[in-house]
Amino acid sequence: QTVVTQEPSLTVSPGGTVTLTCASSTGAVTSGYYPNWFQQKPGQAPRALIYGTNYKHSWTPARFSGSLLGGKAALTLSGVQPEDEAEYYCLLYYGGAYVFGTGTKVTVL
C-alpha cells in the first residue's frame, strides 16, 4: 500500500517563509506524479492551490509556490499571512489511482 508522507506540523511567523514536503513510499516524486496541493480550513471543504507540480490556479495567491525538492514535492509559502493557518495536503497521481498525503498543520504564530 502506497503511503505519501508530509510533516505533521510546522510553525511560521507572520511574514516568514515555510516549506512543506511530500514524499512517496514508492520512491522519488517526479513531475509524472502531477503533485497537487490543497488547503483545508476547519469546517470547510479542501481547496486546490497548486496543480502539476508548480502551476497556480487563478485564485491561488502569489505567495504560494510548488516545486520538486530532493525527490519530494514541495509547497513554499513566502510572506506568510495569518489567514494561511490551515491544514495542507498534497495529492499524487499513480497512473489511475491517487493518494493524498498525511497532511501538514501550519500554524502562524
Next chain:
Amino acid sequence: QVQLVESGGGVVQPGKSLRLSCAVSGFTFNSYGVHWVRQAPGKGLEWVAVISYDGSNKYYADSVKGRFTISRDNSKNTLYLQMNSLRTEDTAVYYCATLDVFNADFDHWGQGTLVTVSS
C-alpha cells in the same frame, strides 16, 4: 455556477450497505472524470475512487477495493458510490469532487455527506 450536492449519508450497521449520490450542475458532466474523497472525523483526506467521463475506467483506493463501486448516470448528471460490507473505519464525511490534477481552475467540491458505521 458549478455545484456538487451529495446525499445518502446516515448511520448504518457494520456489514451493511449504503449508496451515496452526488448531483452535479453548472458544467458538462459527461466530459469530466469525478472522484469520491473521504475524511474521517479529525483525520486527513483519503482519496476513495475516480470514474472517467464515460464510466469506462474506474480506480479505487486499496482500502475500499472489492467493497465499493463508483458509477455515474450522465443522463441524470449524477455520480454514485455503492458501499457494501461497511466497516467502522469507513465512518467519514464523503465528498464528491472534480479534482482535475492536470488543468487549471477545475477544482470543485461538494459540502460532504456524513456516513457513520456503528452498531
